[in-house]
Amino acid sequence: MHGFANPARFLRLARWLTPLLLVSGLAITGITLVWALLSAPAERLQGDSAKILFVHVPAAWLGMGGWSALAIASLTELVWRHPLAAIGARAVAIPGAFFAALCLATGSLWGRPAWGAWWVWDGRLTSMLVLLFLYLAYIALAEAADRDGGNGRAGQSRIPAIFGLVGAINIPIIHYSVLWWNSLHQPPSIAMGKSAMAPVFLYGLLAASLGFSLIFGGVVLARMRTILANAQTEARLRRKALQEDFGEREDA
Amino acid sequence: MSLTPMKAKHQRLVLALIALVALIGAGLLAAWALRSQASFFYLPAEYAANPPEAGRPVRLGGMVEKGSIRTLADGVTITFVIHDDKARVPVTFKGIVPDLFVEGSGAVAEGRRQPDGTFRADNVLAKHDENYVPREMKDMTSEQARQAIEETK
Numbered sequence: 001m002h003g004f005a006n007p008a009r010f011l012r013l014a015r016w017l018t019p020l021l022l023v024s025g026l027a028i029t030g031i032t033l034v035w036a037l038l039s040a041p042a043e044r045l046q047g048d049s050a051k052i053l054f055v056h057v058p059a060a061w062l063g064m065g066g067w068s069a070l071a072i073a074s075l076t077e078l079v080w081r082h083p084l085a086a087i088g089a090r091a092v093a094i095p096g097a098f099f100a101a102l103c104l105a106t107g108s109l110w111g112r113p114a115w116g117a118w119w120v121w122d123g124r125l126t127s128m129l130v131l132l133f134l135y136l137a138y139i140a141l142a143e144a145a146d147r148d149g150g151n152g153r154a155g156q157s158r159i160p161a162i163f164g165l166v167g168a169i170n171i172p173i174i175h176y177s178v179l180w181w182n183s184l185h186q187p188p189s190i191a192m193g194k195s196a197m198a199p200v201f202l203y204g205l206l207a208a209s210l211g212f213s214l215i216f217g218g219v220v221l222a223r224m225r226t227i228l229a230n231a232q233t234e235a236r237l238r239r240k241a242l243q244e245d246f247g248e249r250e251d252a
Numbered sequence: 253m254s255l256t257p258m259k260a261k262h263q264r265l266v267l268a269l270i271a272l273v274a275l276i277g278a279g280l281l282a283a284w285a286l287r288s289q290a291s292f293f294y295l296p297a298e299y300a301a302n303p304p305e306a307g308r309p310v311r312l313g314g315m316v317e318k319g320s321i322r323t324l325a326d327g328v329t330i331t332f333v334i335h336d337d338k339a340r341v342p343v344t345f346k347g348i349v350p351d352l353f354v355e356g357s358g359a360v361a362e363g364r365r366q367p368d369g370t371f372r373a374d375n376v377l378a379k380h381d382e383n384y385v386p387r388e389m390k391d392m393t394s395e396q397a398r399q400a401i402e403e404t405k
Binding site for chain 1: 261264265268271272275276278279283286287290291292293294295313349350351352353354357360375376377378379380381382383384385386387
């Protein structure tokens with residue numbers, strides 16, 4: 001695992017992997033969504049509004065998957081002190097928050113025609129909203145911790161990692177909310193090995209999920225490269241400032 | 253020489269695992285304590301066994317009984333029965349219902365219990381189930397559709 005502890009090796013890999021993930025993800029997502037809009041069948045009861053599932057469900061999975069990745073990276077940072085783990089966790093936060101917000105927005109658009117309400121305080125919807133707030137809190141906390149304690153470097157402070165682990169408790173709550181409590185949101189259509197979706201919806205959903213996941217991966221890699229580059233700039237500026245400081249003193 | 257850092261790493265791992273177990277335990281306890289309060293609605297069986305006081309706003313959720321939706325003479329008031337396998341509750345509602353509100357499917361009525369035991373809804377929400385079926389199969393019941401999906405897989 002520490003093979004990638006060397007940022008130079010990671011950067012060599014990320015340099016070609018980032019555009020590959022982004023381009024293939026955009027292509028797959030684009031093709032799937034055009035197909036969904038133009039030729040996917042209407043659903044028996046929901047009609048065309050069911051097609052929102054091709055965005056809503058991948059967004060929900062990635063919102064939850066993002067925090068799971070963030071929690072695993074936080075654990076890796078805390079226990080093994082892996083230098084890229086803190087950067088990875090910070091890189092996941094923004095796309096994770098984006099997909100959680102996208103899930104809430106598309107769900108709300110679907111809820112109005114299907115349920116008759118934009119929003120209800122149901123267990124599933126509320127716990128998903130909490131996830132979005134957790135992401136926003138993590139972003140603010142990591143930003144503040146890196147600026148004040150870490151001299152602008154990710155991972156100098158372990159407080160965001162602890163927050164990332166604590167927040168993981170919400171993930172099983174989101175998943176089981178529709179099973180533990182009576183809720184307006186339907187139970188999962190897809191469980192291990194069985195599906196209550198017609199194949200045409202299922203395969204479309206899997207293709208859209210693959211596309212969105214590739215985009216997610218590409219954005220995370222791009223964010224990690226940005227954070228590493230920023231740290232490098234910061235270090236160079238500091239060195240330069242020190243040298244100038246030293247030079248002035250010699251002149252005097 | 254390598255013994256000391258190994259030890260610290262293991263110590264951190266054990267600490268993190270203990271913290272995780274404590275957290276998950278706390279979360280499960282909280283969810284367990286919330287299990288009735290966090291429910292979005294009463295089921296007909298709960299409603300019949302332990303009726304909420306008349307006039308208090310509650311939600312009642314279950315299946316809309318087949319053949320029970322009737323439009324009254326005024327044209328805007330409908331009556332229907334929400335049931336589960338243990339109890340059935342008659343509901344009246346004046347207003348427009350969502351598209352997915354159909355007999356044999358799930359619904360949640362927001363309103364108040366009347367002194368005569370019926371339920372007057374101020375708002376009706378439709379509940380979609382987990383089945384996604386193309387429109388070509390719309391004449392089938394959910395059960396038949398699920399079988400059709402099974403066969404084509």
